[in-house]
Amino acid sequence: MLHTVPNTTISQAICQEASKKLRNHAISVSYSKQQNLCHDIDTSKQQLSQLVTPLESKNILAFHDFTYKKEFRYRLNSKLEKIKNLAKNDQLLHNMCNNRTNNLFNYFPKWIFTSAKCDLPTSVVNLSSYSPTSDEHSVLEKGLSFCPTRRQLDAVNLCSDMEQFIRRIRLKEYFKDQPETADSNSKTYKSPTSGNQFTPPTGRNPYIDSFAKAAKSHLDIFIQKNLTTQQTDNLTPKERTAMRNLRQNKDIVIKQADKGGAITLMDRSRYIDEVNKQLSDEHFYEQLPSDCSQTYRKEALEMVANLTTDTKSKAKSLIPLNPRTGVLYTIPKLHKLPKLVEDSLNSPDHATNHSTNLSTIYHHAKSLSINPPGRPIVSGNGTLTEHISGFVDSILNPLLPFIPSFVQDTTDFLRK
Known part of the structure; x- marks a missing residue:
């Protein structure tokens, strides 16, 4: 409006009043959607309490509340940063982010703006003897999929x-x-x-x-x-240093938990002990005297030679010339720790009252040197059967829906 009519005091007042009404309407709509979402969440909580034990329900709800509030704060702060940039050239938005009494902030719950620490589970679980700094903890909270900004354009x-x-x-x-x-x-x-x-x-x-x-x-x-412009960094200089220090620290192993996605710090020695413990189970693993990749490659070529002409040429091209061995690693099952800690604390040596709070459970696991069980995963990139397995899957996948026990997803399960 200010661009089409004379820039007078009246026109500015009209524009500001219209902007306020539009802003308040948008906030009201968003708040209404939030209320509906909270109602659906409360209904889900009640259904969850009927399906699991009270301890499991408490842990799940605590992690849910923590994740919800963390994501809410993150998105709100992102919006506030955008408003700050707009407020530099807009009188209406000027100083709005610093004024906690205006209509914008009255719509949100009070816990969003409180600085007090809540007793919520953390997204970073430290089971190691290493104590990360605040900057290292900040970097870990960003998650293992976080992508730092490139210093220069590629x-x-x-x-x-x-x-x-x-x-x-x-x-x-x-x-x-x-x-x-x-x-x-x-x-x-x-x-x-x-x-x-x-x-x-x-x-x-x-x-x-x-x-x-x-x-x-x-x-x-x-x-x-x-090309020569310095890109805006999404990490502070201290966080860059912290990320480099974590990467160079050979005494710890950083993995994402099997369930919940918490970033877990473990002592490398204890992590290796868990892997060796699983590999020592001769019921599932057998130790070989040397790398047999080339021997198995010859056997695979002999098997492919007995196939039909079309399949033979396709399968033969999928066998790598120099296959490598698979790489085994584990991810911690933190959801198993409450039971392990409870059993340990109930033993005659550690008979005492204990809390069901996740932070307390992680503290007990660390003090009692309880390793979380590891879920074994084999990385098959570059291995002998990597591409052949994908080829077999492409043949079998169209046949899967015809199996009576086949379930495509949750919707398909509910439909059946």
Whole structure:
């Protein structure tokens, strides 16, 4: 409005009043949705209390409340940062973020703005003898999937991704008239190294050529503009140092928990003891004198030689020339700790009253040197059966829905 009418005091007052009403209406709608969501959560809590034991229900609800409040604070702070940036050039929004008495903050629960520490489970569980600093703890709370900002623009990968994107568009156009068959409709497995790098020639479709030229031109301008520009860092200098220190610390192992996603710190020696304990079970594992990958590769080639012609050529191309052995690692089952701690505290040596609070349970597990059981996982990247397993899955997957016990997802389960 201020851009279309004379910039007078009246026009500014009208604009500000309209903006306030729109803002308050948007807040009211959001608050109403939040109330409905809270009602659904309370209903789910009541149903949960009827399905699990009181201890399990208490632990689940405590973690739920912690996750909900943490995510709520994070998203609110993100919005406040945007408002601060807008308030620099907007008189209406000026100082709004620092004023906790205005209508914006009256709609939210009081616990959002309290600085007092709540007795909630933490997203970082330290079972090691190492005490992380506050900056290291802050980095760990961001999660193992957090991506730090690059210091400089990666122009090579950007150009490579652009070329691959344009190539996929040209391939779609090149094969658009190819008749569809049963084989082409099925999701046939394709290994990352299979297939050639054929790229259709330019000049077939002027629209694709024009788009590719414009996209590359925009990318060149973007790279020239930002190549020497220092990118905005999403970590503070102290957090950068803390991340480097954690990565170089060889005395601890950092893993994400099996359930709940908590980041867990363990002593490397205790982590290795847990892995060795599982590997020593001869019922599931057998120790080999040496790496037998090449021997098994020859056996796999002999098995493939007995297949039909079409399947033989496909399967043979999926056997790597120099396969590597799989890598075994474990992730901690923190949900097993309450039972282990309870059994240990109820023993004659540690007979005492104990709390069911998760923080207290983790403290007892650390003081009593109780290792959480590890869930074993084998990384099969580059192994002999990696691509063959994917190929077999692509053949069997279309047949799975015909099995009477097949359940696709939760909705399918409820439907049945």
